[in-house]
Amino acid sequence: MWLILLALFLAIAAVPWVLPWLVIKLYLNNLRLRNRYCRSVILKELGHDSNDGRKKIVGYFHPYCNAGGGGERVLWTAIAANQRVDSETIHVVYSGDLDATKDEIISKVKTRFNIILDPTRLHFVFLHSRKFVEDVTWPRFTLLGQSIGSMYLAWEAMTKLIPDLYIDSMGYAFTFHVVAFLAQVPIGAYVHYPTISTDMLARVQGRQAGVTNDDFISSSAFLTWGKLLYYRFFLYYYANSLRKASFIMVNSTWTKNHVDAILQHSDPLLTFSHLTSIALWPIYFFSRPLSTSNQARIVYPPCNTQDMQHFPLENRERIILSVAQFRPEKDHTAQLHSFHKLLELHPELSSSKEPVKLVLIGGCRNAGDQARLDQLKALSELLQIGQYTEFIVNAPFSTVLSYLSKASIGLSTMVDEHFGINIVEFMAAGVIPVTHASGGPLQDIVVPWKGEHTGYHAKSPEGFAEAMYKVLTLSSQEDVAIRQRAREAAISKFSEIEFEKGWEESGWRNYIL
Template sequence: MELGVAWLHSLDPLTAVLVAIAAIFLSIGLIIFRVVRGLPKLTKGTVAFFHPHADGGGGGERVLWCAVDALQHAAPHVRILIYARQGVTAEQLVQEASSRFNVKLRRPIEVLGLQHVDLIAPEAYPRFTLIRQAWGSLLLGLEALRLMVPEVYIDTTGWAFPYPIAKLAGSRVACYVHYPTVSTNMLGRVWSRQPMYNNDEAVSGSSLRSLLKVLYYQAFAVVYGMAGACADAVMVNSSWTAGHVRQLWWSWEEPQLVYPPCDTSDLQSLPLDRRLKHLFLVSVAQFRPEKNHRLQLEAYAMAREQAAAKDANWRNSPVLVSSLKMVGSCRGPDDEARLAQLQQYAQQLGIGDAVEWHVNVPYAELKQLLGGAVGGLHTMLDEHFGISVVEYMAAGVIPIAHNSGGPRADIVVDTETDGAPQRTGYLAETKEEYCAAIKAVLEMDQRDRLRIAAAAQRRAATMFSTERFHQAFMQAVSPVLPKQS
């Protein structure tokens, strides 16, 4: 031992560092090799989806169930399993897929219960959240593979760190990336010392801490890129996500753009001509901090204040007779507490009587709400895609979306009508811009509203249908699927 240390000290500093790094990677490799040797043998003919919160009510879960439906239709010989949190049953998931997303699965599925889903909960890690969540996802992925090693491991959550273990265990790995775990946008905001929900003021207020966090993110991005390189088939949900995956992942394969499935065919049955005596806006989003519901409330309150100042007779103002219906799901106590805070904030802004709250509603109620709304709010910065925005458009609801990410790159894009540009919605960033867009939609002439709504609906039907998702998803995963015996 002493001889080995003496030999290391005899090397020049650069060589010593390289030897030390090589030793670390060798040690990690040996640990992973021993872990993989302890896993069960590969089960042929199986496809397992890694989606711990499969019972969630968000857009990611809609992607999961439409992917399962596509596989059941195109590859009936495949046995499909879901790695989901313990306590969730297959019957419950099938029922929720139908009631929440109008996805009726053709055959039963199987569920493999995960005990330690809390390992990926961000609230469990107040400091060094990224790396600790990444390590937690690796351990959770290992727990999943100890239950069964499938022939094809499909990740629909974005946790890339279990990919190397699944690959070494013999699985072919496919993934659907909703949002890169780290992105150049995140690095830029930390470097510019911009405070946000994932960059607190203690860091943004210090140049040294900001520098250290940038270095931390850069190191994390390297490991993330190495893990992503283990995927055999990579699907991304938007042009924005594709750009970040190209930058970060060490892969020669071009990520395949597979737009998320939106229930455009069913929502298109809703009439475009809305009852203007009952004007209302709708907001569809889980009650999570990044969705930024506070900005929606502030912009709507500002619009009402401006309308009241302009029109003394409130009965003649479309803005003042309107209402805002907040529709969303709660994943647990933290979301429920956040919802209560938002309700209190609406009261403080003086719009408590004009805002309605619809929590964990079934699909039928969501459809009814979309069928009556004239405008839909979306305020998440760098939303990877924005299924709710597409649902607005498909239902004939004019979107007012954040001017970033997927909504800007792929969704709220002008089209052409008779050779002239045609608006399909509004993009905004600041409270003032959202306020102006809200007033424009609520005060708009009915003919102008129908023209925009019709153009938005055509774009949604053309680009983001469930049928288009099925085709693109199967084209991407077919090369790695089990062969029919």
């Protein structure tokens, strides 16, 4: 024995990295031993045989699973579809919603989406470090900070349970490094929106102010140069992160084009620095891409068209409806300015017996969203449209359906909206969409059906005002015809059935067999 200890001591003394390697190996072995215990406890808690080797665990990394948005519909529809056909798979959701219990989350899913989940095959691993992926935690270098924070959050997740297959369903690609290193299990992704894209680089390079590039930076050539370098650095490592996934699903043509371009990205400006810089070497080592030739596969998000396809198309009220979480990228400010411009150009719309009304329905995830909502309310009063504007927060699905059944126009002003489930819901309900001329709404959703248009696009407040006025003044015959075409297109292309088919064809099941 003493000879073995002596040999080990000499090896450590001769090769300094042997000790760190031994520490890491011991940590990983301990993690896997603890994971066996955690799995058996979870199976027993769910009422299954804790020693049943047939049970496979699919883990979904979705820290905001209780938010009630379109991304959450994707998550719950996928889980519910699998539960109906597979009794051997256990679904685990890594959630940061510490203010809700399992029963409360399941109940909200039923109320918000009309999706029924089997609690005996669904478990939640609650994470306490979600604050590290909050944008308020990183007022500067937000993308980098949130990505590093997501890696810490993934570490917490893997220390509590290692699944047989890990699927990120929110867009935290940097977690793939942690999962690959600690868990060594297959990794999949459903990408709603790339964390960074070449469009973002182009906007910074062109010094265009916006949500991701404020005036302070865009007005300075030096700061623009610095941010561009930062973005190039980040894009390089984001591409390496995505390459670690065994399969990637995306929600639209726009997202696919960007993700495929990112997967091919290699920035020669960083080749020398990332190999020679001592500070960057550890990042390079743990983020080396796996060899993959995979391209992203489009799986359109599920839209509950069944609850909406029987709403009447005639006699709609003069309601302009917005359904979107009160997040900055949704650009509710542009909606208020567009509505103000509509009333300014056509004052008769506000002076009639049935004045036009703007209704904004959305969810607030946190204090930041609430502050943003308060600012929007103040802006509506400043623009003198407060009496024609209504804000409805965290509404149940029944309320959303009620407004979808009577609204005339569905408004969305987000630039480069990756898909837009809310827009599909507008169309299925017979609400004529007026959307920003970019992203999924332009390329996949509000597109001609049977050679005729299904809605309108715009880019400026004046353009949105003109489009909304056009809808409000359509002849009754043309009005019903557009609503009917929009409904047919939505039902044919974006149903839950089509989503479930695409999710299954992605090949994810091959990685747990």
